[in-house]
Amino acid sequence: MANNNSKTKVITGINTRLSYFHGWEPVSINGGAEQYSVSVLIPTDDTATVNAVNAAIDAAIEEGIAKFGGKKPNKAAIKLPLRDGDVERDDEAYKGHWFINANSTTAPQIVDRVVRPILDKNEVYSGCYARVSLNFYAFNSNGNKGVACGLGNIQKVRDGEPLGSRTNASDDFATLDDDDFLA
Numbered sequence: 771m772a773n774n775n776s777k778t779k780v781i782t783g784i785n786t787r788l789s790y791f792h793g794w795e796p797v798s799i800n801g802g803a804e805q806y807s808v809s810v811l812i813p814t815d816d817t818a819t820v821n822a823v824n825a826a827i828d829a830a831i832e833e834g835i836a837k838f839g840g841k842k843p844n845k846a847a848i849k850l851p852l853r854d855g856d857v858e859r860d861d862e863a864y865k866g867h868w869f870i871n872a873n874s875t876t877a878p879q880i881v882d883r884v885v886r887p888i889l890d891k892n893e894v895y896s897g898c899y900a901r902v903s904l905n906f907y908a909f910n911s912n913g914n915k916g917v918a919c920g921l922g923n924i925q926k927v928r929d930g931e932p933l934g935s936r937t938n939a940s941d942d943f944a945t946l947d948d949d950d951f952l953a
Contacts, residue, residue, distance in 0.1 A: 777829035778906045783819040784899065784927045787811040789863060790871075791896040793878050793924055806921060807873035810902050811855065814866055823852050823870065826906045830917045834908020838915060849916030851906065863897075863933050872904050872921035879923040894926050897933040901925040 789809040796804035812819050827850060835842055851871065855864030880888045888894055903922030909915070 776905070778826045778833065779922070780819070780822045780826045780904045780906070782810060782812060782900075782902045782904065783816045784901060785813050785816055786819070786900060786902060786927075787863070787867075787930055787933075788894070788898055788900050788902075788924070789869070789896050789933050791894065793880055793894060793921075794891045796875070796877075803875070805873040805875055806877055807871065808902070808921060808924075810870045810872055810904065811864060811867040812869065814868060820852070820868060823868075823904070823906075826904070827852065827917050830906040830908050834910075834917070837908045837910040843915065847915075849914060849918075851917055851919040870904065870919050872902065872919040874921040878921055881923070881925050883925070883927065885925065888926060894924065895932055897930045899927040899930050901927060 787810075789811055790807065792805075792807045796806050798804045799807065812823070814820070827845075831838075831842060831845070831848075838848075853869055855861070855867040855869050858864075859869070880894055882888055882893075894900065902924050905920040905922055906917050907920060909918050
């Protein structure tokens with residue numbers, strides 16, 4: 771049974787795709803601390819997920835008022851995690867999607883449709899469809915104020931067209947005949 775009792779926690783819908791997936795090993799982005807991360811692509815027509823995300827962002831702002839100097843900020847004046855892929859990305863995969871960049875210093879649990887751990891790292895990749903647990907929180911750091919998104923866990927829903935330039939070895943190479951394998 772899914773547990774979603776926090777006002778700042780959202781579980782995305784089944785048509786969410788993973789992009790820039792770094793859920794198996796942490797990476798450093800722009801020289802920062804190593805983190806697990808993913809860009810979560812939410813179809814614009816998934817209004818249930820988008821509405822839940824907006825409600826969680828509003829809750830994070832309310833819970834974080836102290837970080838904003840005790841006053842509720844105008845949403846237009848702070849950084850928000852839900853972004854428009856049609857406007858902010860020149861990438862076909864982002865067209866018709868909202869996106870959220872989520873990260874964590876701890877590894878997400880990655881499970882299959884029946885919540886069994888996935889151990890094969892090739893099973894979850896940029897382009898596959900997954901439900902993702904996200905937690906939104908307010909921040910005020912180095913003059914930047916806003917709401918950020920923490921990465922929780924990932925449940926793979928189904929395969930999808932891989933994103934990026936990754937190819938299979940069988941597509942790159944033909945079998946080599948070895949005329950003299952003893953030489």
